[in-house]
Amino acid sequence: MPVHLENQEIVWRQFQINPVWEATLALLKKVIAGIAVAYGRQLSAGLYPKGVVEALILRTWPVHEADQIVSFFTRDLGKLKGIAKSAAKSRRRFGGALEPMTYVLASYAEKPKQELVRLDACEILASPLLDPVDYARAAALAFMAEVLEETLQDRDPQDSVFRLALAVLEQTRMGRIWLPVTYFSLWMVRLMGWMPELGRCTDCGRGFAGGPAYFESQRDGLVCAEHRHPAARAVSPESLMLAARIFREPIAALAAEDWPRNRAADLRRFAVQGLERHLEKRLRSAQALRGMG
Ligand SMILES: [Zn+2]
Numbered sequence: 001m002p003v004h005l006e007n008q009e010i011v012w013r014q015f016q017i018n019p020v021w022e023a024t025l026a027l028l029k030k031v032i033a034g035i036a037v038a039y040g041r042q043l044s045a046g047l048y049p050k051g052v053v054e055a056l057i058l059r060t061w062p063v064h065e066a067d068q069i070v071s072f073f074t075r076d077l078g079k080l081k082g083i084a085k086s087a088a089k090s091r092r093r094f095g096g097a098l099e100p101m102t103y104v105l106a107s108y109a110e111k112p113k114q115e116l117v118r119l120d121a122c123e124i125l126a127s128p129l130l131d132p133v134d135y136a137r138a139a140a141l142a143f144m145a146e147v148l149e150e151t152l153q154d155r156d157p158q159d160s161v162f163r164l165a166l167a168v169l170e171q172t173r174m175g176r177i178w179l180p181v182t183y184f185s186l187w188m189v190r191l192m193g194w195m196p197e198l199g200r201c202t203d204c205g206r207g208f209a210g211g212p213a214y215f216e217s218q219r220d221g222l223v224c225a226e227h228r229h230p231a232a233r234a235v236s237p238e239s240l241m242l243a244a245r246i247f248r249e250p251i252a253a254l255a256a257e258d259w260p261r262n263r264a265a266d267l268r269r270f271a272v273q274g275l276e277r278h279l280e281k282r283l284r285s286a287q288a289l290r291g292m293g
Contacts, residue, residue: 015163082119097122100145140177143285179259185271196221203227239267
């Protein structure tokens with residue numbers, strides 16, 4: 001079945017966020033922006049503009065004594081990098097909020113023409129650490145953070161990607177990581193515009209007629225048995241059908257089914273290989289996942 005990449009309507013429906021939650025967030029942003037403005041007046045003459053944004057924390061690097069550089073994916077402005085002063089010491093402003101894939105309301109300020117914003121505080125909206133974490137779940141969260149960090153451009157808003165990430169995060173529980181990882185990888189390939197048509201051979205244009213399709217690391221797209229390269233790997237007919245469902249159904253609808261780690265492993269490998277080929281690098285966290293299945 002051909003996949004229509006431009007169908008934004010479907011994308012919107014699949015990752016819809018509860019309107020009550022959206023309204024609550026809007027109110028919270030106003031309150032925090034008020035506090036931030038008062039705080040900023042005292043402390044930061046010359047810095048502007050200030051803002052409060054929804055964001056997912058992607059990565060941090062220590063700098064200087066106790067400061068941290070934070071890469072965070074904001075819903076309104078895209079990926080930003082900021083400096084969190086004294087983050088290692090100030091539990092009041094950042095306590096626990098800078099762990100990868102924490103969903104926060106971030107207060108920041110910026111100077112014109114400076115790449116780094118100043119990250120003033122983060123209020124946690126949802127922390128992945130509130131649920132139990134084992135090695136597999138930590139690896140899944142690290143994978144999502146790394147894929148977002150590597151695929152997103154700075155200051156390039158991607159609302160669909162943001163909503164996808166929230167929807168998938170909610171389903172990433174201990175013992176239940178394989179659906180979220182598969183769903184996220186496939187959709188990221190598609191939202192980045194890298195998803196080839198999955199319904200037919202890229203060489204001859206014929207459908208797969210209920211048989212497997214084949215892919216290889218050096219090229220996009222799937223081919224039929226006749227046009228497969230000797231080193232190509234197969235995607236089973238079941239996984240091809242699953243891909244079609246993933247592009248049609250919200251993740252919550254698929255979550256009711258069993259997802260042992262061997263389910264759709266071929267599809268996951270296909271998606272991750274697509275990401276790595278377009279990024280022109282190996283994803284470290286994908287190797288950790290691969291080691292598990
Ligand atoms: Zn063919």
